Amino acid sequence: MSSIRCAIVDDEALARRGLAMRLAAIPEIEVVANCANGREAIAAIEGEQPDVVFLDIQMPGLDGFDVVRRLQTDAMPLVVFVTAFDRYAVTAFDVHALDYLLKPVEEARLAQTIERVRARLSERDTSAEKTRLLEFMLHMTDKSAIESDTRGTLDRLRIRDGNEVSLIPTEEIDWIDAAGDYMCVHAGNTTHIMRSTMKALEAQLDDKRFQRIHRSTIVNVERVVKLTAHDNGEYFLTLACGARLKLSRTYRDRLSHFA
Amino acid sequence: MVSSLPLRATTSPWRRWFESHEAQFWALQFVGWSGWAVAGAIGWIYWMPDSPYVQVYGSGAVMGVVVSTALRYLYRGIWTWPMAPRVVVALSASYLAGGVWRLGKNLVLGLYYPARGPHDMGWLGYFEGITSSFYILVTWSGLYFGIKWYQMLQAESAKVLRISATAHQAQLKALRYQLNPHFLFNTLNAISTLILERDTTRANTMVTNLSKFLRHSLDSDPMQKVSLEQELGALNLYLDIEKVRFEDRLHVDTDVSAAARKALIPSLLLQPLLENSIKYAIAASESGGVIRVHGRVVDDLLEIEVADDGPGMPTLPPGSLPQGRGVGIANTRDRLEEIYGTRHRLMVENNAPSGLVVRIRVPYEVCS
Numbered sequence: 001m002s003s004i005r006c007a008i009v010d011d012e013a014l015a016r017r018g019l020a021m022r023l024a025a026i027p028e029i030e031v032v033a034n035c036a037n038g039r040e041a042i043a044a045i046e047g048e049q050p051d052v053v054f055l056d057i058q059m060p061g062l063d064g065f066d067v068v069r070r071l072q073t074d075a076m077p078l079v080v081f082v083t084a085f086d087r088y089a090v091t092a093f094d095v096h097a098l099d100y101l102l103k104p105v106e107e108a109r110l111a112q113t114i115e116r117v118r119a120r121l122s123e124r125d126t127s128a129e130k131t132r133l134l135e136f137m138l139h140m141t142d143k144s145a146i147e148s149d150t151r152g153t154l155d156r157l158r159i160r161d162g163n164e165v166s167l168i169p170t171e172e173i174d175w176i177d178a179a180g181d182y183m184c185v186h187a188g189n190t191t192h193i194m195r196s197t198m199k200a201l202e203a204q205l206d207d208k209r210f211q212r213i214h215r216s217t218i219v220n221v222e223r224v225v226k227l228t229a230h231d232n233g234e235y236f237l238t239l240a241c242g243a244r245l246k247l248s249r250t251y252r253d254r255l256s257h258f259a
Numbered sequence: 260m261v262s263s264l265p266l267r268a269t270t271s272p273w274r275r276w277f278e279s280h281e282a283q284f285w286a287l288q289f290v291g292w293s294g295w296a297v298a299g300a301i302g303w304i305y306w307m308p309d310s311p312y313v314q315v316y317g318s319g320a321v322m323g324v325v326v327s328t329a330l331r332y333l334y335r336g337i338w339t340w341p342m343a344p345r346v347v348v349a350l351s352a353s354y355l356a357g358g359v360w361r362l363g364k365n366l367v368l369g370l371y372y373p374a375r376g377p378h379d380m381g382w383l384g385y386f387e388g389i390t391s392s393f394y395i396l397v398t399w400s401g402l403y404f405g406i407k408w409y410q411m412l413q414a415e416s417a418k419v420l421r422i423s424a425t426a427h428q429a430q431l432k433a434l435r436y437q438l439n440p441h442f443l444f445n446t447l448n449a450i451s452t453l454i455l456e457r458d459t460t461r462a463n464t465m466v467t468n469l470s471k472f473l474r475h476s477l478d479s480d481p482m483q484k485v486s487l488e489q490e491l492g493a494l495n496l497y498l499d500i501e502k503v504r505f506e507d508r509l510h511v512d513t514d515v516s517a518a519a520r521k522a523l524i525p526s527l528l529l530q531p532l533l534e535n536s537i538k539y540a541i542a543a544s545e546s547g548g549v550i551r552v553h554g555r556v557v558d559d560l561l562e563i564e565v566a567d568d569g570p571g572m573p574t575l576p577p578g579s580l581p582q583g584r585g586v587g588i589a590n591t592r593d594r595l596e597e598i599y600g601t602r603h604r605l606m607v608e609n610n611a612p613s614g615l616v617v618r619i620r621v622p623y624e625v626c627s
Binding site (some may be wrong): 010012013014015018021022036037039058060061084085086102103104105215 | 369440441443444445448449451452453455456463503504505506542543544545
């Protein structure tokens with residue numbers, strides 16, 4: 001049994017320390033990052049690549065949901081939400097089969113969560129993980145995913161939300177990742193969650209500008225500012241917006257596009 | 260509830276009867292008919308001092324009591340009838356009762372004055388003077404219905420007053436401060452960590468502060484006013500707890516004059532405003548912020564200010580309430596409205612250089 005690497009994200013130091021102490025009592029657990037806000041969390045998750053993140057929902061700046069939205073599907077750790085009180089969230093967690101912990105965390109419940117994490121890590125499917133998280137978040141925020149409109153052109157993505165059609169210039173898109181039926185389109189500070197398929201979206205985008213770098217990630221090549229090689233043959237791409245994305249070995253031949 | 264309140268145990272049965280409608284009826288009957296007898300007898304005493312005025316008016320009054328009491332039972336029976344039939348029945352009954360009463364009076368009169376009297380007119384003579392008797396009983400009936408309606412109106416208006424007072428109380432109860440469960444569970448979580456770390460002194464301080472704050476918020480009566488000093492005491496308990504949670508992210512600056520500290524304000528009025536500031540200015544900021552609570556007396560007004568240096572509201576149209584924070588502020592405003600009516604002001608403004616200021620002005624009252 002290899003040890004499980006976790007990150008703890010909570011804006012209250014006492015809450016972080018409490019969870020860390022409880023995790024320390026469980027064998028084969030390693031806390032690799034302690035983060036006080038969403039910004040730190042994204043940096044730590046991209047850098048440390050933990051197996052599981054204990055994520056507080058209410059945080060200053062980027063909250064727990066923003067963190068999930070901004071993480072690359074292909075680099076998505078398992079997420080365990082930690083919350084003090086929210087009866088609606090608790091129902092939603094159950095509906096979407098996500099694991100969650102209520103503060104103060106009970107040791108026996110935490111042990112159960114760790115068992116569940118171990119089981120999920122063995123049949124790891126990051127896309128399914130992000131799909132579940134997105135469905136849960138749409139449920140919680142009472143928003144629906146907007147529909148992509150295949151009549152889009154190479155320079156504008158048409159997305160339909162009810163009676164409104166927004167036109168997003170494709171040059172403003174930083175990167176896109178797919179999770180099941182959902183696509184997260186990251187443009188500037190906003191992440192549009194829409195219903196579409198990778199195939200339909202790829203057909204609408206200019207392949208000179210947009211390249212596949214992972215099973216479910218497309219990047220705007222003009223936004224890439226740095227390439228970092230990793231020992232296992234993977235690469236990290238750093239974008240102008242600060243996001244760090246993984247490029248898998250399968251797509252190593254795409255590196256020529258960034259040269 | 261196990262205990263129950265004693266239900267006006269101090270009122271004696273005698274007093275209750277005295278205050279009842281039954282007692283009032285008999286008192287009025289007594290006063291009214293004695294008055295009638297005395298008024299009638301005065302003329303006889305003056306003109307005919309030797310006449311049997313006591314017997315005549317005494318028996319007349321007693322018979323009056325009897326026939327009018329009979330009318331009372333009839334009127335009770337037809338109380339719910341429509342107006343027109345009720346008037347017809349009341350008039351006919353007054354005439355009939357007037358006849359009976361006049362017959363009785365004439366029979367008594369016949370005992371003392373056999374010479375004059377009804378015989379000349381045959382049996383109809385026994386009813387001589389029926390019209391004046393009818394007038395008296397119509398007057399009696401008018402008074403009966405009038406008093407009855409007056410009593411009903413009084414009961415009705417007392418009921419309306421009671422209902423509006425209950426509605427007012429319910430409104431205030433609905434608007435009163437309710438403990439935020441997030442705060443409670445996050446605090447318990449912090450205490451749990453302190454215990455795991457064996458920092459018993461701080462854990463104990465947190466538990467004590469939390470208990471005091473809970474007691475204050477659970478005990479507080481929404482109708483009751485407390486001094487600003489007491490209110491600040493409760494706010495400090497709350498802030499001390501939040502300071503342990505947020506550590507160096509939370510700074511509080513309190514500046515309240517001695518006169519303002521004595522002022523009375525509705526209890527827990529400032530709590531939701533402070534929670535708002537913590538939620539939007541402290542919890543939402545990575546580096547935290549400062550909350551200022553200022554209080555002073557200007558002329559006969561108490562002015563309180565709760566300000567923060569958070570993001571404020573970029574577009575705050577005058578007179579509108581900021582979104583999200585609106586619930587807490589709207590509740591505070593409704594509460595002030597319930598308690599002070601138009602004699603209060605609540606202003607929400609963007610703070611300079613950033614943040615939000617909530618300013619409250621209420622009449623300056625001190626504990627007597």
